[in-house]
Amino acid sequence: MEKLKIEGGNPLKGNIKVSGAKNSAVALIPATILADSPTVIEGLPDISDVHTLKALLEEIGGSVEFEDGEMRVNPEGMVAMPLPNGRVKKLRASYYLMGAMLGKFKKAAIGLPGGCYLGPRPIDQHIKGFEALGATVTNEQGALYLRADELKGARIYLDVVSVGATINIMLAAVRAKGQTIIENAAKEPEIIDVATLLSNMGANIKGAGTNVIRIEGVDELHGTRHTIIPDRIEAGTFMILAAAAGEGVTINNVIPLHVESLIAKLREMGVPVEIGDEDVYIGKSENLKSIDIQTLVYPGFPTDLQQPMTSLMTKIHGTAMVTDTIYSARFKHIDELKRMNANIKTEGRAAIVYGPSVLQGARVKASDLRAGAALVIAGLMAEGITEVTGLEHIDRGYSDLIEKLSGLGAVIWREEMSAEELEQVNNA
Ligand code: EPU
Numbered sequence: 313m314e315k316l317k318i319e320g321g322n323p324l325k326g327n328i329k330v331s332g333a334k335n336s337a338v339a340l341i342p343a344t345i346l347a348d349s350p351t352v353i354e355g356l357p358d359i360s361d362v363h364t365l366k367a368l369l370e371e372i373g374g375s376v377e378f379e380d381g382e383m384r385v386n387p388e389g390m391v392a393m394p395l396p397n398g399r400v401k402k403l404r405a406s407y408y409l410m411g412a413m414l415g416k417f418k419k420a421a422i423g424l425p426g427g428c429y430l431g432p433r434p435i436d437q438h439i440k441g442f443e444a445l446g447a448t449v450t451n452e453q454g455a456l457y458l459r460a461d462e463l464k465g466a467r468i469y470l471d472v473v474s475v476g477a478t479i480n481i482m483l484a485a486v487r488a489k490g491q492t493i494i495e496n497a498a499k500e501p502e503i504i505d506v507a508t509l510l511s512n513m514g515a516n517i518k519g520a521g522t523n524v525i526r527i528e529g530v531d532e533l534h535g536t537r538h539t540i541i542p543d544r545i546e547a548g549t550f551m552i553l554a555a556a557a558g559e560g561v562t563i564n565n566v567i568p569l570h571v572e573s574l575i576a577k578l579r580e581m582g583v584p585v586e587i588g589d590e591d592v593y594i595g596k597s598e599n600l601k602s603i604d605i606q607t608l609v610y611p612g613f614p615t616d617l618q619q620p621m622t623s624l625m626t627k628i629h630g631t632a633m634v635t636d637t638i639y640s641a642r643f644k645h646i647d648e649l650k651r652m653n654a655n656i657k658t659e660g661r662a663a664i665v666y667g668p669s670v671l672q673g674a675r676v677k678a679s680d681l682r683a684g685a686a687l688v689i690a691g692l693m694a695e696g697i698t699e700v701t702g703l704e705h706i707d708r709g710y711s712d713l714i715e716k717l718s719g720l721g722a723v724i725w726r727e728e729m730s731a732e733e734l735e736q737v738n739n740a
Contacts, residue, residue: 313734316700316714318691319723320673324558326720330547330565331357331711332381332540336505338405339479340540341365342412343506344385345374346487347513349535352384356540357711360704361403368399368409387416387535394421396455401426403708407435407476411483414447414458423455429680430615431641437474441481444468445488465490465529473498473609478525479506486515488529497525500610501570505541512536544570546710547592548617549685551575553717554594555583556624557692561720564591573613577603577621581628602630602667607638619645619686623693626654628667635662645683648676652690652698670695677737678702681709688713692722701729701737 332355342365344351356362358381366376366383373389392413400406400423413420425435439449439456444466447458465488470477478498483506485492497503499521507520513536516528547566554561555578568575568587575592578585580603584595603625607615615638622645625632636642643658650656651674655666673696678684684706691698700706703726706713717724729737 313729314703314726315729315733316688316703316706317725317727318673318688318698318700320671320691320694320696320698322692322721322723324554324692324717324720324722325560327562327564328550328716328720330542330550330563331355333357333502333505333543334359334361334709335405335475335545336502336540337362338365338403339408339483339502339506340509340538341369341383341385342408343483343509344535345369345372345387345390345409345412346416346483346510347387347533347535349388350384350386351513351535352382352537353509354382354537354539356381356383357543359709359711360707361405361709364399364402365405368395368406371395371399372413390416392417392419394455396421396423396453398423404433405476407438408480408483410438410442410456410458411480414442414460415463415484415487418460418463420458421455429641430639435476437470437472437477438480441468441477441494442484445481445484445492447484463488463529465492465527467493467495469495470497475500475502478503482507482510482517482520482525482527485527485529486510486517487531487533490529492527492529494525494527495523497523498609499523501541501544501567509536509538512538542566545614545616547571548574548614549620549689549710551578551592551594552617552620552624553689553692555581555597556627556689558594558720559596560593562591562593566590566592568592573611574617577605577613600624600628602628602632604633604635606635609638615639615642616682618642619682620689622646622656622663622665623649623686623689625665626656626667626669626671626690627693628665630667632665632667633662634665637661644679645686648683648687649690651676652694654690672696673698675699675701678705681705685710688724692717
């Protein structure tokens with residue numbers, strides 16, 4: 313097992329390119345099951361979640377090629393193979409196999425999903441949607457069994473605005489009989505991306521990106537070619553990193569509208585930001601002002617950037633409050649930042665940052681994907697060497713991170729862990 317080592321304090325300069333969106337990729341790949349002929353998705357990130365989903369499609373009989381970010385999925389040999397255990401536990405988004413397989417085969421058996429622990433992450437709204445469409449859903453020894461004689465369109469009001477439930481219901485409804493209306497739907501760009509793929513496959517979807525989505529079921533879907541949207545969370549991570557340790561960094565392959573809330577907050581802190589058509593420039597920032605952040609559903613400030621932002625906020629002059637309204641336990645990175653000399657207190661869903669602190673290199677552990685991103689940023693800001701373990705989380709969502717950061721002048725590398733270090737990490 314490897315750890316990441318970072319020599320902090322090297323000024324970052326130049327250009328860094330954002331990859332395709334992880335949270336789109338993990339839905340687009342299962343969506344290819346719904347077609348009766350091959351689909352090609354271009355621009356996929358080279359991350360472990362994508363490789364896991366490729367293997368899952370192969371497990372159900374699909375034939376999948378993946379090279380240079382382009383995935384070709386031939387669904388012709390796919391069957392409704394139960395997937396109660398194994399790879400489905402590796403990522404949260406394996407729940408999209410439920411919607412896609414239910415939509416195609418009218419049945420699915422999928423183990424309850426894994427993924428980052430950020431507090432309780434129920435999927436009751438997904439289930440409510442499947443049941444409204446006519447499926448029977450039972451939980452048998454940690455796997456959900458979904459069965460329907462026929463799927464029929466329905467009006468579904470989501471009690472919680474959920475990205476996963478919105479997409480999963482779309483996947484199950486596109487081949488159902490009649491009209492489905494999803495009310496109080498989530499509006500994230502990834503939902504529009506999935507709806508675009510499905511529409512190009514022959515689905516009839518209106519309103520994706522608003523809070524009411526209307527779907528007219530069709531009998532069959534065909535393969536198509538689709539280019540994924542850029543990853544707004546990776547873009548945001550790079551913008552924050554540039555503000556934290558940069559002296560002029562341009563982030564390429566960004567849709568600036570997707571990161572508007574972050575741009576607003578960075579400007580409020582005093583970070584120089586210039587917006588181009590498909591790129592964002594972050595200038596050297598000094599004397600950062602204190603700001604408060606509250607995570608909200610899109611287009612509000614994304615919870616996925618809350619953790620990286622906390623690292624940057626250790627530089628502010630004053631006190632700042634971060635409140636996560638989406639997840640109750642997304643603060644595991646804070647204990648690690650404290651090891652690096654940050655002065656932060658947590659109280660329930662809020663963290664109070666007292667700045668400025670000069671971060672010091674330390675041995676820290678990534679407990680989840682974005683905690684990993686927060687610690688990499690902290691390592692780049694810190695004096696001395698930082699060692700980050702828990703890389704399996706970072707590898708789930710950031711492709712070619714070392715190459716990309718090295719291109720900006722960061723001193724960052726991977727090292728094999730010794731047996732003793734492995735034991736320490738496992739016992740921690
Ligand atoms: N929720 C329910 N019931 C449900 C579904 C959700 O109560 O049936 C709650 C959740 O517990 C949470 C809130 O609703 O408090 C929002 O959850 P949502 O369903 O929107 O989250 P998700 O679909 O499971 C996706 C991203 C997350 C991101 C959230 C919020 C994927 C694969 N994951 O999760 O991304 O934090 O939306 O934007 O798309 C990440 O990339 O690091 C990550 C965790």
